Amino acid sequence: MESAGEPVHLNVEQHAGWEAALRELEHQAVHLEIDGQPDAAEILFTAVEIARAGGLRCQHRLSIPD
Numbered sequence: 760m761e762s763a764g765e766p767v768h769l770n771v772e773q774h775a776g777w778e779a780a781l782r783e784l785e786h787q788a789v790h791l792e793i794d795g796q797p798d799a800a801e802i803l804f805t806a807v808e809i810a811r812a813g814g815l816r817c818q819h820r821l822s823i824p825d
Contacts, residue, residue, distance in 0.1 A: 781807050 769777060788803035809815060 781810060 784803050784807050788800040788807075791797075791800035791803065
């Protein structure tokens with residue numbers, strides 16, 4: 760997996776919020792596994808892994824204002 764390459768700098772509060780959101784996604788993935796939906800769970804676990812790795816490199820760049 761190739762990361763986006765450009766780090767995002769978060770302040771302490773933003774980082775805590777980002778981590779809380781990722782932990783919640785992992786928690787929901789566990790529920791999906793328990794409920795017999797392993798494919799959906801794997802999608803969430805993979806999304807969290809990608810997010811923690813810095814995202815994916817796109818073939819193009821979008822200009823999205825902050």
